[in-house]
Amino acid sequence: MTSARDITRAVNPPRAAFLDFPLGHTAGKPHDPEMQRQIVAGALSSFETMTAPGSVKELPFRWSEDEEWKAKAFAEGDDRAPRHDTPQYQEEEDRRRAEGNGAPACPVCRS
Amino acid sequence: MGPVDYIPRIRDNYARLGYKTYNWVVNADTPPWAPLRKPLPQCRLGLAASGGIYLTGQVAFHYKDDTSFREIPTDVDTKDLRATHFAYDLSDARTDPNVVFPIDTLRRLVRERFLGSLAGRFYTFMGGIYSSRRVAENLAPRLTERFLEDGVDAVLLVPV
Numbered sequence: 046m047t048s049a050r051d052i053t054r055a056v057n058p059p060r061a062a063f064l065d066f067p068l069g070h071t072a073g074k075p076h077d078p079e080m081q082r083q084i085v086a087g088a089l090s091s092f093e094t095m096t097a098p099g100s101v102k103e104l105p106f107r108w109s110e111d112e113e114w115k116a117k118a119f120a121e122g123d124d125r126a127p128r129h130d131t132p133q134y135q136e137e138e139d140r141r142r143a144e145g146n147g148a149p150a151c152p153v154c155r156s
Numbered sequence: 157m158g159p160v161d162y163i164p165r166i167r168d169n170y171a172r173l174g175y176k177t178y179n180w181v182v183n184a185d186t187p188p189w190a191p192l193r194k195p196l197p198q199c200r201l202g203l204a205a206s207g208g209i210y211l212t213g214q215v216a217f218h219y220k221d222d223t224s225f226r227e228i229p230t231d232v233d234t235k236d237l238r239a240t241h242f243a244y245d246l247s248d249a250r251t252d253p254n255v256v257f258p259i260d261t262l263r264r265l266v267r268e269r270f271l272g273s274l275a276g277r278f279y280t281f282m283g284g285i286y287s288s289r290r291v292a293e294n295l296a297p298r299l300t301e302r303f304l305e306d307g308v309d310a311v312l313l314v315p316v
Contacts, residue, residue: 046314050159057183058313059190065159069207069244071314072261075252081261085312086270092310093196098189112157118165123173125284126242132216135238135250139212148215152224 046071046088053101060095062088062102067114080106181288192310202275202308204299206283207249207256207316208241216240217282223295225281227302230274234260243284244316256316275306283316 047053048071050063064071064084073081087104095102108114126133131151134140144150163180170178192199208217210226217224219242228237237257239249249256257280265271279299285291303311 046312048316049162051161051163052180055163055180055182057185057187059187063159067245069246069249069316070255071207071316072255072258075248075255078254078260078264081254081258082264085258085261086265089196089201089265089271089310089312092192092199098187115157115160118160118162122169126219128219128221128242130218130220132218133240133242134216135240135246136212139210139216139238142213143215146213152215152218 046085047101050101057099059098060091060100060102062091062104064088064104064106066106066108067118070108074108179288194309196271197269198272199309200273200275200307201262201271202303202306202311203258203262203278203314204311205257205278205280205314205316207244207280207314208239208246208282209249209253209257209280210238210240212236212238219282219284221285221287221290222282223285223290225279225295225299227277228257228259228280229277230259230263232259241282241284241316256314258312258314262312272309275303275308277302277306 046062046064048064048066048068053061053063073084084104084106091102167177209228210216211228211232214226217240234253237253239246239253239256254260262271262274266273279302281295
């Protein structure tokens with residue numbers, strides 16, 4: 046599955062299904078299990094229907110009526126998080142649980 | 157409006173920011189082809205997803221070319237899944253991990269007999285790994301080994 050058609054065409058996998066959604070939603074919209082089902086089933090059916098290596102199937106779904114999100118995607122600046130080399134937990138509770146299981150605080154740090 | 161062309165957009169953006177030009181992976185050869193040997197309702201499916209999903213209790217990903225992966229049991233309770241990633245907006249993945257890790261979706265497709273079964277475990281990692289060589293030589297072969305061990309008929313790849 047992919048939401049970046051040009052990157053996927055460059056990588057050129059045997060089969061791909063393209064969903065024209067903002068990055069971070071490759072398998073559908075949040076809290077919309079019906080649409081998620083149609084999207085993932087549509088992608089999986091390519092296993093049975095595609096016959097030519099390098100095919101890209103277009104999944105027929107739109108993120109929104111207007112396509113304002115496209116203007117904003119990677120338009121300008123760098124809003125990515127800094128590349129920390131320590132685990133980046135979603136919740137502090139996750140850190141406590143992982144360290145309780147014996148996880149090192151910095152798995153890649155050299156002593 | 158057509159799809160977003162990310163490669164030129166990211167190239168121009170990097171140039172403006174004074175970053176080094178990124179060497180995108182370009183494979184010009186015809187990709188290898190393995191036909192599916194049985195209908196989907198008889199297939200066991202594996203999955204690898206790059207959206208930075210981990211299970212609470214596991215070590216989260218770090219943001220500096222992390223080529224490790226996590227093993228997620230496919231009978232996982234969805235509310236125990238977490239998302240961490242340096243390069244995409246996590247707000248939707250954190251309230252519904254199915255947007256980048258379609259676990260409930262695939263379990264439903266098995267219940268509907270659209271798919272035969274799921275492997276006992278799925279795999280997750282954090283994409284945005286700057287070095288494609290490290291992915292090709294380290295991460296991808298280790299995942300392939302797991303999929304062979306897991307006896308899957310097909311693998312769904314869900315990148316972000």
